[in-house]
Amino acid sequence: MRAFCTVYVEPDQKIKTHREVGVEKEDVNEAMRLMEMSKDSLNHMDDRTGRPQTVTDKIFTLIREVAGDNKVVQMSDILERCTSKGYKPDQVTECLEEYEELNVWQQNQARTRLTFV
Numbered sequence: 001m002r003a004f005c006t007v008y009v010e011p012d013q014k015i016k017t018h019r020e021v022g023v024e025k026e027d028v029n030e031a032m033r034l035m036e037m038s039k040d041s042l043n044h045m046d047d048r049t050g051r052p053q054t055v056t057d058k059i060f061t062l063i064r065e066v067a068g069d070n071k072v073v074q075m076s077d078i079l080e081r082c083t084s085k086g087y088k089p090d091q092v093t094e095c096l097e098e099y100e101e102l103n104v105w106q107q108n109q110a111r112t113r114l115t116f117v
Contacts, residue, residue: 059087059095063114073114075107 053061059082066081067073082092096114099105105116 055087055091056095056098059092060099062087063095067114067116071116073116075112075114078114 062082062085063073063078066077078096079089079092083089096105096107100107103117105114107114
């Protein structure tokens with residue numbers, strides 16, 4: 001059997017190492033837990049900015065998906081998709097207004113269509 005070297009972080013943030021022969025089940029479980037947590041933190045980050053996505057970011061992504069290659073999207077389609085994903089109409093409206101101020105898109109006066117600029 002080979003010696004196994006482990007590194008772990010104590011609550012006081014001091015790194016300690018120790019050598020043991022063999023691997024304990026709890027060490028394997030802890031390693032798997034840390035890997036999962038690491039993956040989860042990456043999944044919740046926006047690849048472009050390295051920051052967690054806000055609700056507005058997520059709604060924007062949904063709107064882009066609804067639009068596909070189209071420059072004009074019906075507001076009813078946007079609201080239907082966003083509410084089916086669990087977002088409230090206020091959150092969708094906030095996103096629409098925020099990106100309209102940034103000149104990403106424009107809504108017609110009746111607020112029935114969204115046109116990407």
